[in-house]
Amino acid sequence: MHSYRTRPDVSVLNDYLEIPGLGFLAVNAFVIHATQPVVIDTGLGLPDRDFLASLAEVIDPADIRWIWLTHPDRDHTGGLFALLDAAPRARVVTTFAGVGIMSAEHPLPMNRVYLLNPGQSLDAGDRRLTGFRPPLFDNPATVGVLDTSTGACFSSDCFGAPLPTAGLVTAEDATAVTPSELRAAQLLWATVDSPWVQTVDSAKYAASFGQLRTFGPSAILSTHLPPVTSDSATLFATLLDAPHADPFIGPDQAALEAMLRAFQPA
Ligand SMILES: [Fe+2]
Ligand SMILES: [Fe+2]
Numbered sequence: 001m002h003s004y005r006t007r008p009d010v011s012v013l014n015d016y017l018e019i020p021g022l023g024f025l026a027v028n029a030f031v032i033h034a035t036q037p038v039v040i041d042t043g044l045g046l047p048d049r050d051f052l053a054s055l056a057e058v059i060d061p062a063d064i065r066w067i068w069l070t071h072p073d074r075d076h077t078g079g080l081f082a083l084l085d086a087a088p089r090a091r092v093v094t095t096f097a098g099v100g101i102m103s104a105e106h107p108l109p110m111n112r113v114y115l116l117n118p119g120q121s122l123d124a125g126d127r128r129l130t131g132f133r134p135p136l137f138d139n140p141a142t143v144g145v146l147d148t149s150t151g152a153c154f155s156s157d158c159f160g161a162p163l164p165t166a167g168l169v170t171a172e173d174a175t176a177v178t179p180s181e182l183r184a185a186q187l188l189w190a191t192v193d194s195p196w197v198q199t200v201d202s203a204k205y206a207a208s209f210g211q212l213r214t215f216g217p218s219a220i221l222s223t224h225l226p227p228v229t230s231d232s233a234t235l236f237a238t239l240l241d242a243p244h245a246d247p248f249i250g251p252d253q254a255a256l257e258a259m260l261r262a263f264q265p266a
Contacts, residue, residue: 001043001052004215007219009033009052009169010152011058014224014226015043016169017075020259021251022188023162027075028223032147033060035125040089040145040154041223042079049077052086061075061086061261066114068093070156071139073099076223082262084112089125093122093131098141118143132215134158135208135239151218155195156202159235160224161185183238189224190242197242205243209236 002016011031016024029051030040037059043051055061064087070076072094084090091114094102099115103106118123118133127149131149134144136158146155161177162185163169164223170174177185190197213236220235228235251259 001049001051002170003054003058004222006172006229007150007152008133008209009150010219012172012221012227013043013054013058014170015049016166017044018166019162022060023164023193024166024169025160025162026222026224028157028221028225029055029076029079030221032124032127032129032152034127034129035057036123037063038066038129038145039064039066039067039123041070041076041156042067042083044075045055045078049078052082055079055083064090064204066091066093067194068122068129068143068145068154069098069141070144070154070180070223071137072098073139073141073157077102080131081106084109093143095141095143101139101141112213121148126143133208135205135212136190136197136242138193144213146217150202151216153212153215153217153220153224153232154219157224159186159220159222159228159239160189160193162192162224169226171226174226175230176226179234183234186225186235186238187242187245188248190239191245191248194242195248198245199246200243202243206240209240212236 003013006012013029015027029043032038060129081254093114118131121130130146134155144156
């Protein structure tokens with residue numbers, strides 16, 4: 001994992017996964033260095049990862065006041081319980097559904113939870129963070145973050161894209177990817193991660209971008225893309241085409257066996 005500041009008050013904790021056939025997918029978590037510091041998502045829980053140690057390189061975990069879980073998928077919860085132990089004043093910002101989903105495996109202590117629905121806000125001391133429902137999401141508990149003082153938008157899985165090289169997913173700005181490559185990869189990710197988008201009413205789907213357009217983000221910080229620090233209009237236009245993109249159909253058993261044969265030594 002490597003970390004960097006994408007703006008004076010936001011650290012990116014950047015990890016990634018290689019997905020056979022799709023490429024490399026960034027797995028980002030963030031720290032908002034607010035008066036009451038906020039961690040957004042907690043990375044992968046793979047045995048060779050140590051989210052807490054990576055976090056400690058950018059902030060003392062004991063100072064963390066809020067752990068905003070954009071949704072409880074496993075690529076976002078890896079360091080959650082270690083962080084709860086290391087940050088005794090921190091509470092987990094999630095929804096009723098988020099608590100329910102977590103409770104099926106490892107219950108969250110209810111006195112450490114702060115329930116927040118899209119449209120509601122959190123006071124982080126020097127700023128107000130407002131929850132919003134990103135246009136694309138893969139989990140009913142998804143709540144992204146709008147930082148009303150800086151214009152930064154933390155979009156959860158939305159706007160993500162698998163990219164062709166590890167170098168691109170560790171880049172510190174999405175401009176490292178060519179516009180045409182980025183568009184194709186975002187549409188692919190939309191159909192992989194939110195396949196429901198191809199069954200929706202197009203007008204209602206287009207309207208779901210309204211809050212984000214009105215907000216006019218100064219940066220889009222997705223968990224699955226290098227930071228976008230300009231030109232969010234292009235990103236909106238790309239995702240508006242997702243209902244008409246080619247559906248994603250994953251490899252079947254025959255394809256898997258062919259793949260495994262290719263790995264065998266001659
Ligand atoms: Fe997800
Ligand atoms: Fe994710």
